[in-house]
Amino acid sequence: ALFAGSRLLKGYRGGHVVIxxxxxxxxxxxxxxxxxxxxxxxxxxxxxxxxxxxxxxxxAHGERVAGLNLERLRHWLGCGAQLxxxxxxxxxxxxxxxxxxxxxxxRRGSPLLLAGLAGFLPLHPMTVTGAERLRRRRGQEAxxxxxxxxxxxx
Amino acid sequence: VAVAWPRPAPLPLRPPPAPRRRRVNGLGNPPxxxxxxxxxxxxxxxxxxxxxxxxxxxxxxxxxxxxxxKPPRYKLMTEAQLEEATRKAIEEAKExxxxxxxxxxxEPIDDVLAEDKFLEGSETTKxxxxxxxxxxxxxxxxxxVREPNGVLRKATWEERDRMIQIFFxxxxxxxxxxxxxxxxxxxxxxQQDRHEDILNRCIAQFEPDSPDYIRVHHRTYDDxxxxxxxxxxxxxxxxxxxxxxxxxxxxxxxxxIDMIHRDLLDDATSLITLYHMLHPECQSAKEAKEGNLQxxxxxxxxxxxESQKExxxxxxxxxxxxxxxxxxxx
Numbered sequence: 154a155l156f157a158g159s160r161l162l163k164g165y166r167g168g169h170v171v172i173x174x175x176x177x178x179x180x181x182x183x184x185x186x187x188x189x190x191x192x193x194x195x196x197x198x199x200x201x202x203x204x205x206x207x208x209x210x211x212x213a214h215g216e217r218v219a220g221l222n223l224e225r226l227r228h229w230l231g232c233g234a235q236l237x238x239x240x241x242x243x244x245x246x247x248x249x250x251x252x253x254x255x256x257x258x259x260r261r262g263s264p265l266l267l268a269g270l271a272g273f274l275p276l277h278p279m280t281v282t283g284a285e286r287l288r289r290r291r292g293q294e295a296x297x298x299x300x301x302x303x304x305x306x307x
Numbered sequence: 308v309a310v311a312w313p314r315p316a317p318l319p320l321r322p323p324p325a326p327r328r329r330r331v332n333g334l335g336n337p338p339x340x341x342x343x344x345x346x347x348x349x350x351x352x353x354x355x356x357x358x359x360x361x362x363x364x365x366x367x368x369x370x371x372x373x374x375x376x377k378p379p380r381y382k383l384m385t386e387a388q389l390e391e392a393t394r395k396a397i398e399e400a401k402e403x404x405x406x407x408x409x410x411x412x413x414e415p416i417d418d419v420l421a422e423d424k425f426l427e428g429s430e431t432t433k434x435x436x437x438x439x440x441x442x443x444x445x446x447x448x449x450x451x452v453r454e455p456n457g458v459l460r461k462a463t464w465e466e467r468d469r470m471i472q473i474f475f476x477x478x479x480x481x482x483x484x485x486x487x488x489x490x491x492x493x494x495x496x497x498q499q500d501r502h503e504d505i506l507n508r509c510i511a512q513f514e515p516d517s518p519d520y521i522r523v524h525h526r527t528y529d530d531x532x533x534x535x536x537x538x539x540x541x542x543x544x545x546x547x548x549x550x551x552x553x554x555x556x557x558x559x560x561x562x563x564i565d566m567i568h569r570d571l572l573d574d575a576t577s578l579i580t581l582y583h584m585l586h587p588e589c590q591s592a593k594e595a596k597e598g599n600l601q602x603x604x605x606x607x608x609x610x611x612x613e614s615q616k617e618x619x620x621x622x623x624x625x626x627x628x629x630x631x632x633x634x635x636x637x
Contacts, residue, residue, distance in 0.1 A: 205439055211432040213483075216452070216466075220474050223449075224440040284429040291428070 168193040172204065172229060172244075173237035183209055187221065187240065189229045204229070207243070219243070242280055346584045348409040348551055353584065356577045357547035361404060364542035365393075368400045406547040410516040418461040426457035435462060437470045445471050464517065479511035488512070488523055497530045506545045528552045537565045554582050560616040563606075567623040570630075576602055579609045589613055603628075 171192045178184035185207040190200035205221040212218060221244075236244060346353050384392065430453075438449040450462040450470050462470065472482045486492060488509065496505045506527055513520035528549045531537060540546045553559050559578060566575045583592035590612040595605055603624070610620045 214466075214469075216433045216435045218435050218437070218470070218473065220437045220439045220470075222439040222441075224442075280429075281425060284425050284427075287429050288425075 165191060165193045170201065170229065170232065170234040171237055172226070172234050172240050174207065174239055175200065185209065187219075187243075189225075189234055192235070202229070238279075353551075353581065354406070354547070356581045356584075357406065357550055358404070359577050360550055360574045361544075361546040362542045362571075362574070363397065363400060363404070365396055365400060367542045368403055369396065404542075404544050406544050407510050408515045409548055409551055412518050412521055413464060413514075413516040416461050416463055416467075419458055420451060420461065421459040423457040423459070427455070430455050435466060435470060437474055439474055445475070468514065468517070477511075479508075481512065484512055484519065488519060490526065493523065493526050493530075497527070500536065500539060502527050502531060502536070502539050503543050503545065506540075524548065525552065532558055532561055535561050535565060537562055538569075550578065550581070554578070554585055557582075557586070557613070560614045560620065563614070564616070564619055564623050567606075567620070567627050570627065572602065572606075572627070575606055579605050582609070582613070 168191050170189055172187065172189050173196075174185040175188045175190070175197050176183055176185060177197065186203050187205040187207060188200040189202045189204055190198070194200065202225060204225050205219065207219040208217060210217070226244075348354075433455060434453040436449075436451050436453070440448075448467075448471065450467050451459055452462050452466065453459050469482055472480055485508075487496065487505070493505065496502075506524065509520055509523045513523075527545075531539065531549065532553060537549075540549055550562070553562060559582060563575055563578060566572075566578065579591075579595075583589070583595055586592060591609045594600075594608050594612070598604075598608075600608060606620075606624065610617055610624070614620055
């Protein structure tokens with residue numbers, strides 16, 4: 154029997170369901186679990202359901218392994234869950250159908266299965282912007298050092 | 308042949324399901340050896356012949372597997388109970404002798420889903436995404452790879468097998484295939500006469516249509532045929548596959564001699580019948596159909612026309628006939 158005001162059952166005011174990464178693992182060895190949880194909960198605390206995992210360190214074959222339970226993801230997105238920023242970058246931006254996005258190129262999630270669902274997984278704008286910024290910065294660095302290198306070589 | 312795949316504890320085998328079906332009946336898919344009208348490995352007639360040739364040596368089928376040591380249990384039974392127990396043992400043995408499928412090598416996957424050139428250079432390693440939905444068969448699972456150059460493609464078969472083993476581990480299978488399956492190490496295994504063990508391990512490790520599975524099996528069969536160690540696989544579930552391989556490549560002489568030496572004339576006739584089914588255009592097949600030959604005559608016709616080691620087989624047949632003559636005479 155649960156008493157009102159018991160420490161075990163925490164009641165929150167407001168908040169919504171989010172799909173985000175919960176960090177686990179050990180020192181210098183991160184491991185993320187893709188998790189559906191209340192937004193007010195601790196990052197690694199009690200969650201509603203685990204929807205997958207992501208290993209950010211490359212394995213022996215040079216790949217970063219990620220698993221996504223797409224069926225349950227669809228369920229939670231259907232229940233109105235939000236995505237955190239890194240989860241958006243990984244999966245895509247639901248509801249971002251806009252004139253600027255072109256054909257339904259899915260971001261790093263599964264395309265064919267979900268391209269039919271309304272707006273699930275088109276590309277996040279920050280991905281495009283981030284890539285452009287990176288390229289621009291690299292271009293500037295490539296131009297700048299030769300300009301500093303020759304005077305600095307003396 | 309509708310077979311229910313057994314799941315005995317150490318080495319389960321799951322056949323590749325046809326689309327929309329979890330459990331496939333037998334060995335569906337394109338007939339091994341191709342060509343319309345050609346008998347396939349899965350046909351009832353072929354399976355019958357192969358099954359007869361496999362033999363049913365209960366002592367070997369129920370040979371003790373290395374398990375935890377327990378003291379033996381003795382039971383006191385009447386004749387009727389003993390017969391009942393033997394009958395049940397035979398049925399269990401039949402289940403253990405169900406042949407693993409023989410399939411063609413799978414086509415490599417090469418499908419690009421999206422190309423996003425502007426993503427190039429923003430990541431250093433590739434991402435592999437696996438769909439973890441529990442209720443879809445492994446063959447239909449989505450496993451995609453996002454390369455650092457922005458290309459989103461379907462994963463290759465090796466990547467697929469690895470990912471599926473990581474997330475849905477199967478007993479007896481490792482994520483990275485053991486080194487023993489390489490050719491130089493297979494030689495060592497064959498020298499120790501452990502063909503059956505390596506084949507069991509191969510079935511547990513690889514999918515039946517993967518190139519590694521086919522390569523290991525073919526190497527094993529070649530080695531057995533080279534040294535004449537046919538008896539190692541008799542009364543196991545691999546015998547049918549071996550006979551199929553040999554008959555398709557017309558290397559049946561050694562096997563025929565072995566059968567005659569062991570006085571297995573029925574098996575020899577089944578072998579030749581199978582040969583005629585698979586190669587109906589050969590000389591002995593036509594003669595056999597015309598004359599409707601049975602038994603030893605069939606073997607003699609086959610030996611005259613098709614075999615390479617005619618002398619050996621004639622000798623063996625002579626020895627067999629003398630043996631039967633003396634035994635009937637005495």
